[in-house]
Amino acid sequence: xxxxxxxxxxxxxxxxxxxxxxxxxxxxxxxxxxxxxxxxxxxxxxxxxxxxxxxxxxxxxxxxxxxxxxxxxxxxxxxxxxxxxxxxxxxxxxxxxxxxxxxxxxxxxxxxxxxxxxxxxxxxxxxxxxxxxxxxxxxxxxxxxxxxxxxxxxxxxxxxxxxxxxxxxxxxxxxxxxxxxxxxxxxxxxxxxxxxxxxxxxxxxxxxxxxxxxxxxxxxxxxxxxxxxxxxxxxxxxxxxxxxxxxxxxxxxxxxxxxxxxxxxxxxxxxxxx
Numbered sequence: 001x002x003x004x005x006x007x008x009x010x011x012x013x014x015x016x017x018x019x020x021x022x023x024x025x026x027x028x029x030x031x032x033x034x035x036x037x038x039x040x041x042x043x044x045x046x047x048x049x050x051x052x053x054x055x056x057x058x059x060x061x062x063x064x065x066x067x068x069x070x071x072x073x074x075x076x077x078x079x080x081x082x083x084x085x086x087x088x089x090x091x092x093x094x095x096x097x098x099x100x101x102x103x104x105x106x107x108x109x110x111x112x113x114x115x116x117x118x119x120x121x122x123x124x125x126x127x128x129x130x131x132x133x134x135x136x137x138x139x140x141x142x143x144x145x146x147x148x149x150x151x152x153x154x155x156x157x158x159x160x161x162x163x164x165x166x167x168x169x170x171x172x173x174x175x176x177x178x179x180x181x182x183x184x185x186x187x188x189x190x191x192x193x194x195x196x197x198x199x200x201x202x203x204x205x206x207x208x209x210x211x212x213x214x215x216x217x218x219x220x221x222x223x224x225x226x227x228x229x230x231x232x233x234x235x236x237x238x239x240x241x242x243x244x245x246x247x248x249x250x251x252x253x254x255x256x257x258x259x260x261x262x263x264x265x266x267x268x269x270x271x272x273x274x
Contacts, residue, residue, distance in 0.1 A: 004270035006206050007158055007191030008181070013069055014122075015039035015147045016049035018060040018227065019182060024265040027209045027258050030131045030144045031152035032187055034063045039094070039101070039147045040112060040120045046093045047147075050222045053116050054230040067124075071108070073115050081108045086126050095149065100130045134257060138214040143257055151255035154217055155198060156186040163195035164252065167239045176235040182227045183236065184219070184252055190270050198254045200272075207268035210259040218249035 010019040015036045026033040038061065040048040050056045062070040064080070072078040081104055088103040101123035108122040125131070131144035134151060145152050161181055168177035181189060188206065190198070201213040219240060224232045240250035 004192040006268040008189035013063040014061040036147040057227045153187040153256040156253040202274035205271040209262040211256040216251040217253040
């Protein structure tokens with residue numbers, strides 16, 4: 001008999017930078033409070049992630065009260081960044097959608113550009129009215145997302161990671177395993193399930209907050225990036241392509257949309273409704 005519980009909560013203040021573990025998090029309609037409210041853009045105002053810049057894995061941002069950041073990198077001085085003036089708004093391209101964001105100060109741009117070897121700018125998602133609509137094939141009218149790729153939250157399970165690592169160990173590149181969960185950049189990690197149980201989730205409740213589980217997560221090259229060294233390998237995409245393929249996509253984890261707001265805490269029971 002399985003008794004699922006919330007095993008971890010992870011917040012990514014800046015899209016594609018390192019995550020911070022939290023004991024609890026407030027659930028907002030568009031995701032966890034403080035998660036992916038900042039991102040980098042290039043000179044063409046297009047989003048920059050670890051897809052283009054794997055060294056972003058080695059940079060981190062601590063969320064401050066009020067929404068500001070402290071940026072840090074190995075061997076470098078940290079930098080505090082305040083939430084920018086809403087008057088400095090620009091339109092940025094985030095994959096196949098556009099979003100109105102606010103430009104941070106020049107010191108933040110210089111800090112990131114020096115460490116990535118490319119001209120980038122740090123931007124912030126300001127007013128709730130600037131949130132993007134969730135894909136209408138999966139979302140309901142009025143449901144929105146911040147700067148995450150497509151959905152407010154990503155769920156993974158520790159049992160599925162264990163199962164995947166067993167498959168990696170039996171594959172062509174066992175030396176690349178076992179893989180840690182940070183390769184998959186989830187918001188919530190559920191313990192105490194059977195492997196791949198999340199494939200059957202449709203609605204769940206974590207603590208007292210309900211979520212719709214709407215779509216498996218198709219994985220990209222970021223999962224092959226060691227989040228400590230920024231080096232890329234071949235796993236887990238090689239193994240996922242053999243065992244977890246759906247058409248052109250390889251899958252790990254499930255995208256979720258909140259049905260309400262509240263606070264979720266590590267150790268909360270996870271109830272599967274449908």
